[in-house]
Amino acid sequence: MPCTTILVGREASNDRSTMISRTDDGHFDVKKLIVVEPKDQPKKYRSILSHVEIPLPENPMRYTACPSVDPKHGIWAATGINAAQVGMTATETITSNPRVLAADPLVEYRKAKSRREKEMIGGIGEEDFIVLVLPYIHSAREGVLRLAELLEKYGTYESNGIAFNDENEVWWMETIGGHHWMARRIPEDRVVIMPNQFGMDAFDLSDALGAREAHLCSEDLREFIAGNHLDLNQDGVFNPRYVFGSRRDMDHIYNTPRAWFMGRYLTPDSHTWDGPRAEFHPESDNIPWSLRPDRKVTVEDVQYMLSGHYQGTPYNPYSNRDTGMRGMYRSIGINRTGVTSICQVRPDRKQKGLEWICFGSTTFGAFLPLYPNVHRMPDYVSRVTLDTSTENFYWGSRLIGALADANYNTCIQQIDRYQEAVAVQGRRIVAETDAKNTDDPAVLAEANEKLCAMAKEKTTDTLNKVLAEASQHMKNGFQLADN
Numbered sequence: 001m002p003c004t005t006i007l008v009g010r011e012a013s014n015d016r017s018t019m020i021s022r023t024d025d026g027h028f029d030v031k032k033l034i035v036v037e038p039k040d041q042p043k044k045y046r047s048i049l050s051h052v053e054i055p056l057p058e059n060p061m062r063y064t065a066c067p068s069v070d071p072k073h074g075i076w077a078a079t080g081i082n083a084a085q086v087g088m089t090a091t092e093t094i095t096s097n098p099r100v101l102a103a104d105p106l107v108e109y110r111k112a113k114s115r116r117e118k119e120m121i122g123g124i125g126e127e128d129f130i131v132l133v134l135p136y137i138h139s140a141r142e143g144v145l146r147l148a149e150l151l152e153k154y155g156t157y158e159s160n161g162i163a164f165n166d167e168n169e170v171w172w173m174e175t176i177g178g179h180h181w182m183a184r185r186i187p188e189d190r191v192v193i194m195p196n197q198f199g200m201d202a203f204d205l206s207d208a209l210g211a212r213e214a215h216l217c218s219e220d221l222r223e224f225i226a227g228n229h230l231d232l233n234q235d236g237v238f239n240p241r242y243v244f245g246s247r248r249d250m251d252h253i254y255n256t257p258r259a260w261f262m263g264r265y266l267t268p269d270s271h272t273w274d275g276p277r278a279e280f281h282p283e284s285d286n287i288p289w290s291l292r293p294d295r296k297v298t299v300e301d302v303q304y305m306l307s308g309h310y311q312g313t314p315y316n317p318y319s320n321r322d323t324g325m326r327g328m329y330r331s332i333g334i335n336r337t338g339v340t341s342i343c344q345v346r347p348d349r350k351q352k353g354l355e356w357i358c359f360g361s362t363t364f365g366a367f368l369p370l371y372p373n374v375h376r377m378p379d380y381v382s383r384v385t386l387d388t389s390t391e392n393f394y395w396g397s398r399l400i401g402a403l404a405d406a407n408y409n410t411c412i413q414q415i416d417r418y419q420e421a422v423a424v425q426g427r428r429i430v431a432e433t434d435a436k437n438t439d440d441p442a443v444l445a446e447a448n449e450k451l452c453a454m455a456k457e458k459t460t461d462t463l464n465k466v467l468a469e470a471s472q473h474m475k476n477g478f479q480l481a482d483n
């Protein structure tokens with residue numbers, strides 16, 4: 001599923017929190033935010049897409065999830081934080097190359113063509129990862145190891161990037177072919193930017209196959225690379241992106257420009273991103289996987305990057321100037337996003353986890369903070385219908401986006417005010433709740449209700465305003481001279 005991921009190490013953030021964030025860019029998937037209690041976690045999991053059946057451990061924890069409202073294609077839980085204050089987002093669809101996929105084929109489901117044939121059971125993928133892993137892990141590293149065990153046993157039918165965080169560490173994991181994988185603990189002072197490509201551009205194989213301090217991988221990865229002549233590196237430098245990734249013309253339109261926009265925002269002073277002497281341009285294949293930001297990164301910075309549409313550049317699809325390059329690259333804040341989350345784990349709070357949720361296109365949506373350590377989420381985010389409604393955050397956000405997009409120049413000021421109002425009021429309610437120094441689910445649930453009531457008020461008000469503005473610009477308008 002096309003998505004964009006940002007990971008923030010604790011020394012890179014303004015409050016020493018770790019953050020993992022991702023836009024879940026489906027096909028206008030209707031999403032909700034729920035809490036899954038241990039009693040509701042299945043004992044055996046069966047994938048809708050691949051038909052694989054997997055027995056699950058007996059000791060699940062409570063966790064949050066953002067599943068699809070329509071279950072016909074599976075759960076697609078997307079992201080969440082569990083009771084151990086561990087976050088997970090899955091998955092960033094990444095690229096590979098024919099050499100890798102031939103050496104370790106993807107495990108794809110194949111339907112029986114006749115009664116005499118047996119169906120070919122597939123592996124696990126984005127539909128499944130959260131449910132299979134998040135309820136059973138107590139650290140980010142444990143998340144990597146549990147998913148690795150499942151990948152090696154069952155395989156996967158797609159190329160995936162998965163992130164985990166706890167209060168100390170952020171880990172990034174990428175699948176390689178059907179059964180292989182590698183994972184790296186991101187440096188604490190770094191921000192990782194991931195736009196649907198195989199991302200890691202450095203990796204210590206000796207550490208991964210030895211001490212395993214900051215790198216993990218399949219035990220046979222060195223032999224897999226050598227035996228299949230996958231190494232394209234020069235001068236003894238190991239760049240996994242060259243070995244396992246892609247270098248296609250489509251990447252230069254769909255993927256690398258997003259990394260350029262995010263890198264340009266994070267390091268405007270320490271790197272040159274524009275002009276004839278630019279170190280990196282939108283179609284560069286060597287944009288770094290991680291960067292040390294020029295200043296500490298806040299939640300609002302992550303939100304800004306994830307809602308990016310090349311504002312301030314010639315590629316902005318909403319620009320009034322026709323430069324000939326307007327809209328030529330795939331925006332980050334795309335129209336078909338179902339849900340975007342920032343899983344933040346804060347070291348200096350009794351309730352460490354905080355989940356920032358935005359439904360619909362991030363360009364027009366607001367990020368609402370919610371506490372995950374509760375027994376149920378408010379109706380405004382959890383009771384989402386398949387039919388359009390103004391009674392929940394998902395559809396309210398989608399309606400605002402559709403109306404404002406068509407009337408960008410006249411509506412964007414209302415959007416800016418809406419996003420800031422939700423951010424300011426949301427932070428105030430969070431600060432008041434944090435001051436109580438409690439992780440009591442009842443107190444946190446009360447805060448979530450306040451947060452959702454505030455979001456509903458601001459969303460309804462903004463919807464009224466953008467609808468009125470859009471109505472003014474309908475093409476069938478007409479005024480008599482004597483009005």
